[in-house]
Amino acid sequence: MIDPRLTTLRTFAACGTVAATAELTGYSASAVSGQLRELQQALGMTLLVKDGRGLRLTSTGRYLVRRSDELAAMWEDIRAGALGAGDQAPTHFGIGGFSTASSNLLAPLAATLRTTRPEISVHVIEASPTRCFELLVAERIDLAVIVSMQGNVQVEEDDRFESI
Incomplete structure (x- = not known):
């Protein structure tokens, strides 16, 4: 399973704001912020920077989102194959x-x-x-x-x- 914090980052990239990401994922805005902060700390990279009252992705963050989209597609293929192989x-x-x-x-x-x-x-x-x-x-x-x-x-x- 893909790290849920990465899914939150991908959702943030699609929505553009913490509030929209929270609404879409069902998490609170503080939980979304916490997940994004934890992901940055775990990776040791700056993925987001303040932009006025909001946040925006850094070039590193955009790269990670782009590659994580590929990872998510690969995971879905693997998951579908596993379900099919086991008739599940x-x-x-x-x-x-x-x-x-x-x-x-x-x-x-x-x-x-x-x-x-x-x-x-x-x-x-x-x-x-x-x-x-x-x-x-x-x-x-x-x-x-x-x-x-x-x-x-x-x-x-x-x-x-x-x-x-």
């Missing part, structure tokens, strides 16, 4: 999407999964496309259904996301 299913599955997708696609999917795979805890989150990306990075959901909009940089230029 995940125990939690989070899906998110915009309002129409949530009601017309995701709610029926969740109902079907709950009936056919009762061992899986399924939760649906209705959210904007930007919020869905943040939830994916924060590992709060596993799948997002969004409308692909022209010029959506997150889908077009970010290897973490796949358009189908």
